[in-house]
Amino acid sequence: MRRFVLLAATALLAGTAFAQQGKNASIDPDHIFFTKPVKSPFTEIVEPVEGSEFPLHIIYVETVDGLYAPIGLRKPPGKGPFPIVLFAHMNGGMGVRWIREWTQNGSWTLEQFLKAGYAVAWMRYRAEVEDTYGKPLVEGKQEGRQIFSRGPLEYEDTISIIKFVKTLPYVDANRVGYLGLSHGGEMLMKIASEYHGLRAGIASEPASMDYLAKRSPAPGTPRGPETLPVNSEEMQRKATAEARTQLDMAVAMKRINAITTPIFIQGRDRDHHQDIFRLNYELLREANKDVQWKSYDHNEHGFIFVKRNAEGVYAPDPIQAQAVTDAIAYFDRYMKTP
Secondary structure (H helix, E strand, O other): OHHHHHHHHHHHHHHHHHHHHOOOOOOOOOOOOOOOOOOOOOOEEEEOOOOOOOOEEEEEEEOOOOOEEEEEEEOOOOOOOEEEEEEEEOOOOOHHHHHHHHHHHOOHHHHHHHHOOOEEEEEOOOOOOOOOOOOOOOEEEEOOEEEEOOOOOHHHHHHHHHHHHOOOOOEEEEEEEEEEEOHHHHHHHHHHHHOOOOOEEEEEOOOOOOOOOEOOOOOOOOOOOOEOOOOOHHHHHHHHHHHHOOEOHHHHHHHHHOOOOOEEEEEEOOEOOHHHHHHHHHHHHHOOOOEEEEEEOOOOOOOOOOOEOOOOOEOOOHHHHHHHHHHHHHHHHHHOOO
């Protein structure tokens, strides 16, 4: 008891001393005093990109809990403000090295957007944590600092990134888009259910099982190949209908109904998760959302992002080129007007 009284008295005296010095401008006012805010400019590193006129700006973005997520931003010449598309490739993690590798060797798709007048950014965010989505993130205070109901998740890092790029002087804050592949596509659904600051988004091959509250398969269920040898339209319809019976529909539709962002779902005809891609689209359509669908017959999961070949050359095939052309046309419809 005596120790508690001494601590309380010390805190009271400290508070009185702060009050005598004037208004506290500190971000941490319970623990330190400043009359003027300390400047905290964001960290930015600029690097050239092989064979490109558009340099890479590596920027560290503060997330909701004060940790940092890196982005690799590139923009057309001039002052802007430019529309911007943020790109999410599957699961997170791997940090700045991932951004550098993919910027140098996997950015043909982003280059096409740059040539079309968009700023672009590869994003890195936390790695996926299984079986955690669904519980709301609630922020409280403990000893004057943040305490959360759970740890922030990867899609919440992305919301922080979206909010950050809107503050950049060369970005049009009203024209921010998102293109995510696989888990990155599912992240779009999670983001759009909780945050309404995107102008439009593309979910390419969205692995939305978690988002749609799909029941896990029985233990020991064999997993088929990622790319099926054949997946006819009739087979796709039957698989989609079966997948529908495996959802917690009340949970799925509550999430779907919260969406206001226009979304383009890109499927892949012979993907082993084509039923989920299609079902994601159908539920959005049934909820009268602004949604469109197109599927492509490509051998590679992740075909939307074109990588350099063994000779170090970008050589997109006709299907990849068409998918990227479709993506740019979709964003043009929503983002080429203020």
